[in-house]
Amino acid sequence: MGKIRRILAATDFSPRARRAVQRAAQIAHEHEAELYLLNVLPVFPLEALKRLMVETPPETEQRLYNQAKAALQQEAELLARNRIVIRQHVAIGRAHIEINRYAKSHRIDLLVIGDQGESFVRELFLGTTASKTLRTGGHPLLITKQEPRGPYKHVLVPVDFSPSSLEALDFASKVVTGEAIYVLHALNIPTERGKERHTSLHEEWIDPYRNKIVNRAQEDMDGVVEDYASRQIPVTPLIDRGPAPAVIREKARALDIDLIVIGKRGETELDDTLLGSVTKHVLYETTCDVLIVSPATAPNPPG
Numbered sequence: 001m002g003k004i005r006r007i008l009a010a011t012d013f014s015p016r017a018r019r020a021v022q023r024a025a026q027i028a029h030e031h032e033a034e035l036y037l038l039n040v041l042p043v044f045p046l047e048a049l050k051r052l053m054v055e056t057p058p059e060t061e062q063r064l065y066n067q068a069k070a071a072l073q074q075e076a077e078l079l080a081r082n083r084i085v086i087r088q089h090v091a092i093g094r095a096h097i098e099i100n101r102y103a104k105s106h107r108i109d110l111l112v113i114g115d116q117g118e119s120f121v122r123e124l125f126l127g128t129t130a131s132k133t134l135r136t137g138g139h140p141l142l143i144t145k146q147e148p149r150g151p152y153k154h155v156l157v158p159v160d161f162s163p164s165s166l167e168a169l170d171f172a173s174k175v176v177t178g179e180a181i182y183v184l185h186a187l188n189i190p191t192e193r194g195k196e197r198h199t200s201l202h203e204e205w206i207d208p209y210r211n212k213i214v215n216r217a218q219e220d221m222d223g224v225v226e227d228y229a230s231r232q233i234p235v236t237p238l239i240d241r242g243p244a245p246a247v248i249r250e251k252a253r254a255l256d257i258d259l260i261v262i263g264k265r266g267e268t269e270l271d272d273t274l275l276g277s278v279t280k281h282v283l284y285e286t287t288c289d290v291l292i293v294s295p296a297t298a299p300n301p302p303g
Helices: 015-031 043-052 057-078 095-105 117-124 129-136 163-175 195-230 244-254 269-273 278-285
Strands: 006-010 034-041 086-092 110-114 141-144 155-158 181-187 235-241 259-263 289-293
Touching (some): 006 015, 006 095, 015 034, 015 110, 015 141, 057 086, 086 095, 095 110, 095 129, 129 141, 155 163, 155 244, 163 181, 163 195, 163 289, 181 195, 181 244, 195 235, 244 278, 278 289
Parallel strands (some): 006 034, 006 110, 034 086, 110 141, 155 181, 155 259, 181 235, 259 289
Antiparallel strands (some): 141 289
16 A cells, blocks of 8 residues: 555635644645645536626636635645645536546545534535545545644544455554554444343353354454554554444543544445444544545555
8 A cells, every 4th residue: 555645635715624624734744745725616606696796707707716716825825834735726516526536636545524513414414515525436535523633643443354444444554653543343242132031042052152253353353453563553452342333432432532544335335324324423423533435445556
């Protein structure tokens, strides 16, 4: 897996977007990466403004474009102290289409977007820019919720040992430099519920079944730790029992986690979240930043 060399922050100049830009700049500084700032002027408001204003349509469009370009330049000047290369672009169109198009054409390694405030999760799964960008794009998407206060210190990666979760762990090891990563597996054994009603079954079948699951999880976790130790990347394994959303939420609180990195399960992940997937719960029930990694996602190769 290559290094993170190009980071894209999409901004609409709101406070939440500025948090995302600041975090993107910080990560760019840590990785000596280039930072791309993108603002997308929506088509329909532009058309409405053209009809309302006395200027001719080309004059109106040019003025709005110039204002956005000036605002991006101001953002770049405020970030100059980070000593990073900053590039700026203003696009016109549908936000998620232009974001993904720009990310693809510029071979972006990490995309950063701010959350939507208190109604973020409801809006995210009903069609906001973040959800559409995630659904239609293939780039790692960092959703920022907090003001950046230095590099990420406490990072949690939930894994079920599927390829997507292990890809998320691999990407987390590239984003976070010099800090240990907590690797969490939530062990939810349905047969542990109500076992008092099935004592004989519990002794003859449930115990061996449960022990098999526990042992398999421990073997898989040992393999992950050994793999990363061989690469000199420190990871701290955690195995806890209970439903994944509850376990993740509790560990995020107890360990003062400031970033959760989670794998997206294929093209239908956003549809699954409407039914209560782990990703939805993580986004809704935690206050830290969340990085969602798509399958087969990796920083672009050199060139």
